[in-house]
Amino acid sequence: MKIGLEMHFQLPTRSKLFCPCPTAPAEPNHNICPVCLGYPGSRPSLNRKALEIGLGIAQFLDCRIEERVWFSRKTYFYPDLPKNFQITQYETPLGTDGRFELNGRSIGIWRVHLEEDPGRIRRVGRPGEEIAFVDYNRSGIPLVEIVTAPDLTSPEEARTFIDQLVIELRALCGLEAQDEQTVRVDANISVGEERVEVKNVQGLRNLERALRFEAGRQYKLIAAGKRVVRETRRFDEERKVTTSAREKETEEDYGYIGEPDLGEFRTGNMLRALDLKETPLARARRLVASYGIAEVTAKQLVLTSSRLTDLFEELCHHVPAERAVAWTTGPISGNWSTLQDQAIWPELVQIVKADAEGHINDIEAKRRILALAGVRQEEASGTEDDLSKLISDYIDAHPEVLADYRRNPKAANTVIGHAMKESRGRHSSKEVVEEVKRQMERRA
Ligand SMILES: [Zn+2]
Incomplete structure (x- = not known):
């Protein structure tokens, strides 16, 4: 066809x-x-x-x-x-x-x-x-x-x-x-040798209907051994058929x-x-080529908002593209009405970067993004201060660990295990390890 x-x-x-x-x-x-x-x-x-x-x-x-x-x-x-x-x-x-x-x-x-x-x-x-x-x-x-x-x-x-x-x-x-x-469209359509013009169709839905009808009509003629006559036809919106316009x-x-x-x-x-702007679908093609993301994701981004796509590209300068996709199409687009304020983008970038580098985990990153968006969060969740207090409380209560640590640094693992368990995944292991080492070194 x-x-x-x-x-x-x-x-x-x-x-x-x-x-x-x-x-x-x-x-x-x-x-x-x-x-x-x-x-x-x-x-x-x-x-x-x-x-x-x-x-x-x-x-x-x-x-x-x-x-x-x-x-x-x-x-x-x-x-x-x-x-x-x-x-x-x-x-x-x-x-x-x-x-x-x-x-x-x-x-x-x-x-x-x-x-x-x-x-x-x-x-x-x-x-x-x-x-x-x-x-x-x-x-x-x-x-x-x-x-x-x-x-x-x-x-x-x-x-x-x-x-x-x-x-x-x-x-x-x-x-x-x-x-x-x-939109007003004239369409030429041929399923065999001869083409037919369907004139003056208004709207995309009518266009698709008119073309479907006309294709069906031509197929039937050919199947019956008849000729398709080259002519101009009109689409009757009421009856959803094309008729000869002679x-x-x-x-x-x-x-x-x-x-x-x-x-x-x-x-x-x-x-x-002329200074032509980059159009959304052209931009989607560039995103696929530059960042290796899926075409469907690229289209979703550009058709959601050009500024959301700007933020995505900004994030791609700091973190791998798949992390940038996960955050922009997830919690960020979910709270876009407040997060589209460009003044808070540097902070947003820092959070996503800290997550990608393992300083905080996904749950904490999401919590911080929601906080930045001004979303009130039900569950009390960890902050860095909580983590630091959790660790120092444990060391205070278990002075023997500190004594062990002076002889064998592996003793810190007890504190790390405790902190990981107590913080229930609110902090990345890297973050916990660093904080435990920092406090043990200070006290040792
Ligand atoms: Zn005039």
Whole structure:
């Protein structure tokens, strides 16, 4: 099975792509102006921020980036498109021939380009007596379109792909969080020779359903000795089936022409000024490579919190990675709301370090971490003072041990055994041995 995706994401800019109208939600037809309503004589001007974000995405996706880009008019007539053309990029997308790593596999990215959203049509009333309302608030909202090669092999993988892409783009450029539900996707799917396009599916769950249905439909046709017809289909969310849309437009039918009002843009300087952040999944891959931790652990860390991952990396400078994993995914993430305060990290590092070096045991380390987090602990437990008192009390009560020790240092073992037993594992043996020796030496 081969699946290719064409996804549209709204870019997180404050104003529209070609006019200063706000992108924030508002009453219908509130955020509009002569440019996004396509009035005669109005002229678009490009939102540089949108271009910058688009270039960042193209670069993140490892695309070849055009040095000069321009926009085109895609001509069609529909009430949601007041200019009768949509400004998009046709001949010069921002990026081509990129890739995205999905769970160790490289998924090809054919193109990344910018375009404006049309308006929205809302129909009310009974079937046959509907009234259509048009809201132009969305007209001119900046979108990035990302087109993949048909490298995905199942509906589940297609969903996972978008899911992971959204995680990355959110961290990279602040893409809106609700995109899993609102992302609009056109998908190509073929199980045999001929491919079918399923257009305008909204949300990841619907995408997976639409692709499952369509794959099943194609398999059945082939099994029955029939041909799969190359066509465009729509997904009916109510009935959860795809239906033929009987559309015959090809890209050539749109009669693309260059947009004369915007001119050309050079990407060189903008690209050089880009400062791309390390995205969560890229960071997870680096953690696996640098610290040898399991991939599932690395993903758990980066998806929990980038600052928790910062602390993990800090701990890795002092203790073996598996100890850093145990503490960060255990008691530290469990009390993250208080422990995320960077001011107490040095102390946290010291505790984990003392544990790793055997100066204290795991129980004591956990107790100290919880204390640092301000967690009240039921069980009275040992502190270093307790240990020191436990030992000195025993030596006071058994002066003969001290006398033996002067002749044979192995006599200290009696005190060590007693202290280990009494402290019930609250202290590491190394810690007990050191404290006993210190006190015996002082008194001997
Ligand atoms: Zn406007």
